[in-house]
Amino acid sequence: MARMKFLCDAERCIECNSCVTACKNANEVPWGVNRRRVVTLNDGMPGEKSISVACMHCSDAPCAAVCPVDCFYTTDDGIVLHDKDLCIGCGYCSYACPFGAPQYPQQEAFGVRGKMDKCTFCAGGPEADNSPAEFEKYGANRIAQGKLPACAEMCSTKALLAGDGDMISAVYRERVLNRSGRPQTWGWDRAYGSSI
Amino acid sequence: MAETRSRMTGRRRRSMLWSFAAILALAVLAPFGGYVYVGLQEAQAQEEQTVNPRSEYWREVRRGAEGYTSVANPEGGVLINGEGNNWRQLRNGVVATYTPWLLAVALGGIALMWLFKGAHKPEEPDSGRMVQRWSLWSRVLHWVVATLFIVMAFTGTSLLFGRAVLIPWLGHEGFAAYAAYAISMHNYIGPFFSVGILLMILTWIRDNLPRAADLQWLKRGGGLLGGKQPPSGKFNAGEKLWFWFIAIFGTIACVTGLVLDFPNLVQSRETMQMANLVHGITTMLWISFFLGHVYMGTVGTEGALSGMISGNVSENWARHHHALWYEEVKDQEAPVRKVPTSPQRT
Numbered sequence: 151m152a153r154m155k156f157l158c159d160a161e162r163c164i165e166c167n168s169c170v171t172a173c174k175n176a177n178e179v180p181w182g183v184n185r186r187r188v189v190t191l192n193d194g195m196p197g198e199k200s201i202s203v204a205c206m207h208c209s210d211a212p213c214a215a216v217c218p219v220d221c222f223y224t225t226d227d228g229i230v231l232h233d234k235d236l237c238i239g240c241g242y243c244s245y246a247c248p249f250g251a252p253q254y255p256q257q258e259a260f261g262v263r264g265k266m267d268k269c270t271f272c273a274g275g276p277e278a279d280n281s282p283a284e285f286e287k288y289g290a291n292r293i294a295q296g297k298l299p300a301c302a303e304m305c306s307t308k309a310l311l312a313g314d315g316d317m318i319s320a321v322y323r324e325r326v327l328n329r330s331g332r333p334q335t336w337g338w339d340r341a342y343g344s345s346i
Numbered sequence: 347m348a349e350t351r352s353r354m355t356g357r358r359r360r361s362m363l364w365s366f367a368a369i370l371a372l373a374v375l376a377p378f379g380g381y382v383y384v385g386l387q388e389a390q391a392q393e394e395q396t397v398n399p400r401s402e403y404w405r406e407v408r409r410g411a412e413g414y415t416s417v418a419n420p421e422g423g424v425l426i427n428g429e430g431n432n433w434r435q436l437r438n439g440v441v442a443t444y445t446p447w448l449l450a451v452a453l454g455g456i457a458l459m460w461l462f463k464g465a466h467k468p469e470e471p472d473s474g475r476m477v478q479r480w481s482l483w484s485r486v487l488h489w490v491v492a493t494l495f496i497v498m499a500f501t502g503t504s505l506l507f508g509r510a511v512l513i514p515w516l517g518h519e520g521f522a523a524y525a526a527y528a529i530s531m532h533n534y535i536g537p538f539f540s541v542g543i544l545l546m547i548l549t550w551i552r553d554n555l556p557r558a559a560d561l562q563w564l565k566r567g568g569g570l571l572g573g574k575q576p577p578s579g580k581f582n583a584g585e586k587l588w589f590w591f592i593a594i595f596g597t598i599a600c601v602t603g604l605v606l607d608f609p610n611l612v613q614s615r616e617t618m619q620m621a622n623l624v625h626g627i628t629t630m631l632w633i634s635f636f637l638g639h640v641y642m643g644t645v646g647t648e649g650a651l652s653g654m655i656s657g658n659v660s661e662n663w664a665r666h667h668h669a670l671w672y673e674e675v676k677d678q679e680a681p682v683r684k685v686p687t688s689p690q691r692t
Contacts (some may be wrong), residue, residue: 167416187417189425191407200404205426213435218505220513235520236528241609242437242506244428245619250421251380263609 152314153228154271154293155342156302157322158202161329162309165190165200171205176272177289180255180343184268186301187250202310205230205251205269206341213243213252214267216306227272227293228315234265234287249341271312272286272299314344421615433619441623442506445630452634456641463570467648468668476658477675479580484549485657491542494535499633501528506626535609540600547593553580554589559670577669584642591635598626 165188173179173186186204207230214222214230221236222243232243243252243266254263265287274291277284284291292300302312311318371556407413412423421427480488504512505528513521560583562576568584569575576582581589602625605613613621647667653659664672 170417184419186415187415187419187422189415189423190412191403191411191413191425193414197403201425211628212431215438218509218524220509220518221522233518234517238522238526240529241618242622245615246434246621248426248428248430250419250427253419261362310673 153316154273154313155208155228155315155318156204156206156271157318159309159311159325160199160201161325162307163188163200163202164309166306168304168306169202169310173269176300177270178285178291179269179289179297183255183267184266185251185252185253189312201263202305203249203280204301205247205271206249207271208341212246212248212340215247216242216304223276225275227271227275231270231272231273231275231288232266232268233276234264235276237265239263239265241266272297272301318343393405427615429616429619430542433623436623437626441630442510442627445627446507448630448634449637452637456637456646459641459646463646465645465648470662475661477661477664477672477678478657479653479659479664480657484579484659487542487545487549487655488654491539491546494539495636497531497535498539499629499636502629502635503633504528505532533607536600536603540604543592543596543600547589550581550589551593556586559583560586575667578667578671579674580668580671582668588635590641592632594626595631599625601634602628655662 166336167188169185170184171189177185177272179185188200188202188204190198192198205212207224207228209228211224211230213232214220214224218233218240219236219238221233222230223233224230237255241249241254244250244254252266252268255265255267257278270288270291272290272292274280274284274294275288277287279294280291290300292298297303299312311321358447392659407425408428410424410426410428412421415422508521508525508528513526515521516524534649551650557579559578563578563583566576568582602621605621606618606625609618643654649659651661661672661676665677
């Protein structure tokens with residue numbers, strides 16, 4: 151069974167933010183929410199590195215563990231999704247998430263921020279695949295169409311890899327061997343554990 | 347000759363002593379050689395680390411180093427927020443697992459009190475004369491805050507324990523529908539409740555300042571450890587403990603609650619994680635203490651509840667429970683209740 155993962159090759163990412171744009175376009179995410187973002191370390195200095203980050207679809211997801219209404223679930227592909235019909239907007243998932251993935255579209259008084267929004271690996275949500283209701287709440291379901299997430303497909307340098315963990319790690323391993331350096335698989339151990 | 351020999355033996359003895367000392371010193375020092383070895387290894391390892399600066403770089407990221415991002419999310423530049431998982435372990439582990447035991451201890455204590463002590467009431471017959479104990483302001487404040495407290499306690503515990511307790515019962519949809527209301531009520535009522543607590547503290551702080559009599563009261567367990575109830579002012583030491591618990595832990599609970607109530611202000615996720623843990627522990631302590639207060643104020647002490655409703659208590663109730671306070675107020679004009687030559691109190 152495929153286990154979907156993201157992998158950002160920090161040696162290739164050039165901080166063009168096209169993954170962010172592709173995500174916003176494909177999913178029509180709410181105003182003020184960015185399901186994906188690019189972070190640049192040591193910006194403007196020698197050794198500057200950029201990494202595209204979104205939900206890493208963790209094996210043992212902290213967001214799911216702390217949710218008071220238990221609205222998170224993991225699909226057969228290992229994608230972590232949530233049910234916006236159950237979400238009460240408490241914000242606990244955003245405290246727990248190591249990668250800052252869950253966000254709130256509305257900013258009203260007293261922290262009532264509507265339903266949490268997060269990266270879905272372009273796999274929609276619990277509604278019927280590619281139904282208008284699913285698109286309205288969760289965005290595109292490209293996985294059901296046999297496509298990969300829009301961010302990875304759009305990546306101009308193929309830095310951002312998405313897909314079955316074995317396949318993308320094989321691609322990455324080959325790259326590392328060819329450029330003869332040390333692998334710096336960003337976030338991998340954190341999200342999936344070193345054994346997977 | 348004898349002199350030479352004695353000199354010889356002296357030298358020999360000295361060399362022997364020195365040898366022993368040397369062996370002893372080496373025996374003591376030799377095991378420490380391991381530290382030297384490890385220290386050297388560590389120094390070498392550190393040298394190796396400085397060779398590859400990039401490993402340091404990723405380690406910093408793992409520790410939560412912030413970078414630049416063009417996305418304007420709060421804390422968007424942080425790649426890994428490691429505290430989130432600690433918070434998850436503490437909230438789901440310590441707070442959600444152990445704080446229910448506080449309630450169990452409180453309920454157990456109440457059951458024991460009820461079994462062994464029963465309702466506490468004055469032995470003397472009721473004279474029918476009443477004294478005012480609670481002003482209208484005190485009573486209104488008390489009951490408003492009490493109502494809000496119960497709403498806050500129910501909604502708050504629902505959010506903490508609902509997943510374990512209520513979801514199996516109500517189902518995911520049913521509980522989520524309730525939880526959506528519960529969180530709104532908790533968030534909106536919280537600030538009003540906090541104002542109520544502040545007013546309570548201001549209203550009753552003067553009568554709750556510690557007095558010498560409190561020590562006597564505490565030493566005799568408020569009369570629990572046998573003998574008559576020790577005299578006390580308007581509030582006995584037990585009530586003062588409840589007051590100061592609220593003044594300290596209640597205030598902490600309110601402040602942490604307000605931190606969590608406005609998550610879009612300046613505070614970071616880390617602050618809110620801490621606030622959530624402190625809020626959970628202090629409020630569960632508060633609810634446990636509250637259960638005791640409810641018991642003492644209703645069935646535990648006869649006449650206390652009617653005092654908080656009407657504002658007046660009978661003269662002998664005051665003399666029995668708050669002798670020092672009774673001395674202060676006995677001459678005040680008080681409503682005289684007719685009748686009570688209650689036969690059951692003889």
